[in-house]
Amino acid sequence: MEKRTALVAGATGLTGSHLIKFLCENDAYEKVTIIVRQAISYSNPKLTTKIKNLDQVTTTDFEGVNDFFCCLGSTMKKAGSKEAFEQVDLLAPVQMGKHAQAQGAQHMLVISAMGANPSSSIYYNRIKGKMEEQVSVLQLPHVSIFRPSLLTGDRQEFRLGERFGALAMKALKSSFIGPLKKYRAIEAQQVAFAMMQKALETPSNKVSIYESEEIENIK
Numbered sequence: 001m002e003k004r005t006a007l008v009a010g011a012t013g014l015t016g017s018h019l020i021k022f023l024c025e026n027d028a029y030e031k032v033t034i035i036v037r038q039a040i041s042y043s044n045p046k047l048t049t050k051i052k053n054l055d056q057v058t059t060t061d062f063e064g065v066n067d068f069f070c071c072l073g074s075t076m077k078k079a080g081s082k083e084a085f086e087q088v089d090l091l092a093p094v095q096m097g098k099h100a101q102a103q104g105a106q107h108m109l110v111i112s113a114m115g116a117n118p119s120s121s122i123y124y125n126r127i128k129g130k131m132e133e134q135v136s137v138l139q140l141p142h143v144s145i146f147r148p149s150l151l152t153g154d155r156q157e158f159r160l161g162e163r164f165g166a167l168a169m170k171a172l173k174s175s176f177i178g179p180l181k182k183y184r185a186i187e188a189q190q191v192a193f194a195m196m197q198k199a200l201e202t203p204s205n206k207v208s209i210y211e212s213e214e215i216e217n218i219k
């Protein structure tokens with residue numbers, strides 16, 4: 001089987017940090033490149049680290065990449081303004097997708113959010129929806145969009161709202177049945193694993209969307 005190469009943006013985040021380990025430990029991948037603002041503690045012979053800001057990323061960074069994984073995501077509080085938030089959650093994923101397209105990448109796999117809709121009255125969901133809309137029309141053979149519910153796991157950064165939300169959803173997990181099952185919190189590690197699994201498959205559609213309940217069932 002031909003060996004694959006991957007590039008991961010957002011490798012220091014909750015999902016991205018799991019994803020790079022899955023990729024490096026999978027025999028299907030011979031090289032994994034990450035773009036980060038500062039060095040990380042994890043190391044692996046397959047791993048190449050490029051330290052740069054998002055606005056410094058160029059098309060040449062995507063040379064030879066088969067699968068582009070975009071795990072970028074911020075919050076309004078962390079970003080500090082709508083402009084800064086949109087740079088991370090909308091503009092950067094789209095621009096990187098264009099770089100991947102220019103270098104002949106086969107698959108872009110990107111984390112969005114449950115409820116993403118470009119027409120949503122909720123600002124966060126609207127931005128995620130616009131991102132989905134714009135990456136879906138890129139001239140890439142395949143685009144896979146993952147819409148997890150609230151992500152759980154050990155973050156390097158503390159997010160009080162998410163911590164309370166995760167605890168509440170864990171306590172109420174047994175109540176999320178039937179139509180409500182899709183709203184259950186999901187482990188970031190499972191999202192990362194699902195992204196890798198779908199990258200190793202040959203999608204039947206140009207654009208595939210995976211909702212949280214479906215992501216949870218990917219083994």
